Amino acid sequence: MMKALALSILFLLLAIVQTSFFSALPGILAYAPLVIAAGIYLRQHVQEPSGAFWIVTFGLFLDMLAIPSFPLETISYGAAAIAVSLTSQHVFSNRSWYGLIACGGSAIVAMNVTRAVILGIVALRHPERVSWHAFGETLLWNLVLLFVFLAIFFAFAGQIRSFLKTTFMISKDRDTL
Amino acid sequence: MLFPGMAIASIVILAIFFRGSLSDALAFVQRPLAAFGTWIGNKTVGAFDAATVSPERVANLETERDQVVVDHAELERLRVENQELRTQLGFLDRRGERSVACSIVSRSIGPDASAFVIDRGTDDGVIVGAPAISGDGILVGKVVSAYSGSATVRVISDRDSATAVTILNGTRTIGIAEGMSGALLSLRYIPQDERIQVNDIVVTSGLESNVPSGLVVGIVNAVTTDATAPFQSAVLEPLGDARRLSVVSVLLPESL
Numbered sequence: 453m454m455k456a457l458a459l460s461i462l463f464l465l466l467a468i469v470q471t472s473f474f475s476a477l478p479g480i481l482a483y484a485p486l487v488i489a490a491g492i493y494l495r496q497h498v499q500e501p502s503g504a505f506w507i508v509t510f511g512l513f514l515d516m517l518a519i520p521s522f523p524l525e526t527i528s529y530g531a532a533a534i535a536v537s538l539t540s541q542h543v544f545s546n547r548s549w550y551g552l553i554a555c556g557g558s559a560i561v562a563m564n565v566t567r568a569v570i571l572g573i574v575a576l577r578h579p580e581r582v583s584w585h586a587f588g589e590t591l592l593w594n595l596v597l598l599f600v601f602l603a604i605f606f607a608f609a610g611q612i613r614s615f616l617k618t619t620f621m622i623s624k625d626r627d628t629l
Numbered sequence: 630m631l632f633p634g635m636a637i638a639s640i641v642i643l644a645i646f647f648r649g650s651l652s653d654a655l656a657f658v659q660r661p662l663a664a665f666g667t668w669i670g671n672k673t674v675g676a677f678d679a680a681t682v683s684p685e686r687v688a689n690l691e692t693e694r695d696q697v698v699v700d701h702a703e704l705e706r707l708r709v710e711n712q713e714l715r716t717q718l719g720f721l722d723r724r725g726e727r728s729v730a731c732s733i734v735s736r737s738i739g740p741d742a743s744a745f746v747i748d749r750g751t752d753d754g755v756i757v758g759a760p761a762i763s764g765d766g767i768l769v770g771k772v773v774s775a776y777s778g779s780a781t782v783r784v785i786s787d788r789d790s791a792t793a794v795t796i797l798n799g800t801r802t803i804g805i806a807e808g809m810s811g812a813l814l815s816l817r818y819i820p821q822d823e824r825i826q827v828n829d830i831v832v833t834s835g836l837e838s839n840v841p842s843g844l845v846v847g848i849v850n851a852v853t854t855d856a857t858a859p860f861q862s863a864v865l866e867p868l869g870d871a872r873r874l875s876v877v878s879v880l881l882p883e884s885l
Contacts, residue, residue, distance in 0.1 A: 464655075471735035471746075472659040476666025476872070478673050483738065518774050518781040519737040519744045580809065581788040 458619045459502050466490050467513050483593035488532060488559065489601035496540040496555040497609065500622060504533040521590065523574055528566040535562035549606055556598050564591045656748040659734035667875040696828055726841065728878040729753045743787035745871055747879070750778045754881040758839035761877045768792070768833060768844040769869035769877055784871045785846065786812045793837035794846050797830045806831065806846060806865055814847060814865035821861055825852050831865050839882065
């Protein structure tokens with residue numbers, strides 16, 4: 453229970469930082485996908501299943517607060533969470549930088565393919581409500597900034613692992629990195 | 630393996646459901662973060678814009694600025710005249726608008742932020758449909774959901790937003806301004822005999838429940854006319870930019 457509580461508090465903090473701070477920044481910085489990057493890192497590199505739940509819960513968080521960038525974000529983030537779980541478990545190694553990047557890339561691709569399908573359905577009835585330009589721009593900058601975040605997390609892997617152990621988010625005897 | 634994840638989802642969902650009680654505590658953290666982000670945005674916006682502003686655009690902007698100054702002088706004269714007339718007729722007493730000041734605590738992700746969360750809710754008199762304005766009376770958006778301690782505002786340029794407006798031209802053209810891509814608004818199905826010009830000022834018409842007339846929405850940016858079509862359309866540029874704001878005012882229902 454302690455672990456779940458600590459992971460929940462950290463999730464809420466990251467979600468608040470993303471929706472309150474990063475979303476107010478100018479230019480491409482407003483696209484910064486902090487929560488999804490942290491979720492991918494947690495699931496892929498730390499091998500903690502809660503990372504995938506962070507991702508899908510963040511979609512739910514956006515939908516419930518009525519601040520999604522695209523319709524039905526829970527479904528899109530859910531697709532990303534599934535992609536992260538499957539690729540981190542069966543496809544990519546958690547020990548390499550390339551494995552982490554590939555896992556992150558697959559999550560963004562899964563999320564945006566789902567978004568594109570949802571937008572396509574919306575566009576069938578209300579084409580004026582869909583901006584494919586905004587979709588493409590979001591995809592590009594999400595991908596770039598995700599890689600930046602993952603690079604930073606990877607560079608501080610040791611400190612992150614110590615932090616997660618100290619705050620009961622992973623067990624003390626675990627050393628999967 | 631699934632337990633921590635399910636527990637996280639449950640705790641977060643419970644937190645969102647009971648957001649009325651939690652919002653004050655969260656706003657304590659969110660308010661300074663959002664204000665800090667907005668401050669950085671306002672301080673650095675020139676740096677981001679500099680590379681994209683061409684000399685032609687600067688010249689156009691200067692021309693527009695001159696036009697605005699002229700308009701402003703005329704408006705100022707009308708404002709004084711209007712104030713005198715309203716005083717005489719006692720309008721101010723009848724339209725004493727009450728509002729509540731709110732801090733923006735969260736926004737949707739991306740530069741075209743189309744919705745934001747404020748730290749005031751139904752406990753403070755905020756209702757769904759109430760307009761959110763910036764300090765100088767410019768319409769920014771409308772409340773789409775309200776809880777006890779927080780509410781979500783959708784900006785007028787969102788693709789799902791529609792606002793009843795009047796163009797301050799000779800014929801006071803009315804219509805529905807809808808959000809479109811690029812943070813602009815579109816005004817469609819305007820009869821061909823209406824005379825609309827670029828830089829005409831657009832305000833709320835008051836034909837929409839909960840939104841009073843006369844709130845500034847934006848200016849006409851472009852007019853598309855086809856002689857063979859029964860209607861013309863206009864592109865509006867909203868004056869309220871939610872990304873540059875950390876505080877808005879919501880007009881309370883008693884005053885509407």
